[in-house]
Amino acid sequence: MKAVTWQGRRKISVEEVPDPILQEPTDAIVRITSTAICGSDLHLYEVLGPYLSRGDILGHEPMGIVEEVGSEVTNLAPGDRVVIPFNISCGHCMMCRSGLQSQCETTQVREKGTGASLFGFSSLYGSVPGGQAQFLRVPHANYGPIKVGSELPDERYLYLSDILPTAWQGVKYADVPDGGTLAVYGLGPVGQFAARIGRHLGYRVIGIEPVAERRAMAQRHGIETLDFSKNLGEELRSMTGGRGPDSVVDAVGMEAHGSPAGAFAQNAVGLLPDALARKAVETAGIDRLSVLHSAIDSVRRGGTVSLSGVYGGNANPMPLFTMFDKQLQLRMGQCNVRRWTEDLLPLVEDPADPLGVTDLMTHEVSIDEAPEAYASFQKKQDGCIKVVLKP
Ligand SMILES: NC(=O)c1ccc[n+]([C@@H]2O[C@H](COP(=O)([O-])OP(=O)(O)OC[C@H]3O[C@@H](n4cnc5c(N)ncnc54)[C@H](O)[C@@H]3O)[C@@H](O)[C@H]2O)c1
Ligand SMILES: [Zn+2]
Numbered sequence: 458m459k460a461v462t463w464q465g466r467r468k469i470s471v472e473e474v475p476d477p478i479l480q481e482p483t484d485a486i487v488r489i490t491s492t493a494i495c496g497s498d499l500h501l502y503e504v505l506g507p508y509l510s511r512g513d514i515l516g517h518e519p520m521g522i523v524e525e526v527g528s529e530v531t532n533l534a535p536g537d538r539v540v541i542p543f544n545i546s547c548g549h550c551m552m553c554r555s556g557l558q559s560q561c562e563t564t565q566v567r568e569k570g571t572g573a574s575l576f577g578f579s580s581l582y583g584s585v586p587g588g589q590a591q592f593l594r595v596p597h598a599n600y601g602p603i604k605v606g607s608e609l610p611d612e613r614y615l616y617l618s619d620i621l622p623t624a625w626q627g628v629k630y631a632d633v634p635d636g637g638t639l640a641v642y643g644l645g646p647v648g649q650f651a652a653r654i655g656r657h658l659g660y661r662v663i664g665i666e667p668v669a670e671r672r673a674m675a676q677r678h679g680i681e682t683l684d685f686s687k688n689l690g691e692e693l694r695s696m697t698g699g700r701g702p703d704s705v706v707d708a709v710g711m712e713a714h715g716s717p718a719g720a721f722a723q724n725a726v727g728l729l730p731d732a733l734a735r736k737a738v739e740t741a742g743i744d745r746l747s748v749l750h751s752a753i754d755s756v757r758r759g760g761t762v763s764l765s766g767v768y769g770g771n772a773n774p775m776p777l778f779t780m781f782d783k784q785l786q787l788r789m790g791q792c793n794v795r796r797w798t799e800d801l802l803p804l805v806e807d808p809a810d811p812l813g814v815t816d817l818m819t820h821e822v823s824i825d826e827a828p829e830a831y832a833s834f835q836k837k838q839d840g841c842i843k844v845v846l847k848p
């Protein structure tokens with residue numbers, strides 16, 4: 458089969474690889490019909506290379522048709538149409554039962570001290586072959602896959618794999634008071650949905666994003682927008698009666714623009730041999746913190762900052778005095794995808810499309826065009842906001 462593989466920093470190639478086969482009685486094999494590129498793939502493409510090996514198959518936002526199931530997969534049959542959550546979770550451990558599927562105790566990657574295994578997400582998360590491929594082996598298929606109907610197009614359902622529940626969790630964790638104001642940093646795919654979910658739940662939403670067409674897309678969904686600037690804290694306070702927004706979602710993460718120190722550290726790490734680079738990530742501050750620090754500055758006293766954007770460095774400087782003095786709450790983490798399915802499925806199937814899932818994808822291309830698609834998504838060229846590959 459064809460698969461999108463990592464070959465080095467900013468090097469992706471489509472290779473012919475062996476088809477996956479059933480390995481456990483709880484596995485399924487799915488023929489992929491649509492598979493998206495995520496902002497998290499860009500971290501693997503750029504900063505987290507030291508945790509990948511040449512030939513690793515990328516991708517964690519797939520959907521398709523079940524081809525084959527193991528003997529213990531009684532909930533699925535060949536021909537079923539399914540969306541595959543990016544976290545691999547068992548559904549029956551204490552974490553899964555508590556709605557913390559991204560911390561699943563059955564699939565945790567204990568040798569790295571990390572949470573649940575993820576598709577296509579480096580050795581930090583189990584080196585599981587990913588979903589940007591023609592076929593995917595799905596472990597724990599008796600729990601993870603979301604069965605969907607056959608009428609509506611893939612575009613309606615695909616984002617249930619990651620960015621829609623990620624945005625939903627980000628907004629829920631932001632704990633916005635009724636009728637309150639939510640600021641969303643970053644209007645990439647995750648930020649777009651976080652902002653629209655905020656509107657859907659009745660909040661005033663202000664989105665912050667340097668790229669003009671991403672601001673324009675958000676404005677179509679009733680979101681006020683600002684460019685990222687040095688005076689952002691002042692601007693946000695002046696828009697909110699001097700206090701600042703009640704809650705903030707950071708949908709940018711470790712590669713934020715406007716952080717010269719972090720950018721320098723990330724470049725330096727990129728030049729090190731892998732073993733040293735891994736050590737640097739694990740012991741130093743390599744994240745670009747402009748957004749996180751701006752979020753802490755701008756949120757009102759007693760407010761909540763919710764991180765959907767991924768961070769990687771283990772010794773980043775944090776303004777703890779301000780955080781303590783302002784009495785902030787900080788929540789974060791990989792999304793617990795399956796926890797939010799029942800909330801989101803009716804919204805993506807609603808003919809009125811309340812979250813605008815059909816207004817996100819800007820590029821639908823064949824899997825062969827993945828290398829160019831990664832490059833234009835990273836550089837935000839050609840109006841690229843969300844790419845869906847068709848294997
Ligand atoms: N927690 C999870 O489970 C989870 C799941 C999916 C994605 N993510 C993370 O969410 C983040 C966003 O992903 P995405 O798919 O939307 O990707 P993306 O890279 O397209 O989005 C990031 C956006 O932030 C903007 N940005 C950069 N610097 C900024 C700044 N200083 N101020 C405001 N905006 C700025 C960029 O222009 C871009 O539009 C990534 O870190 C990704 O890894 C987390
Ligand atoms: Zn993703």
Ligand SMILES: [Zn+2]
Binds near residue numbers: 546547552553554
């Ligand atoms: Zn579990």
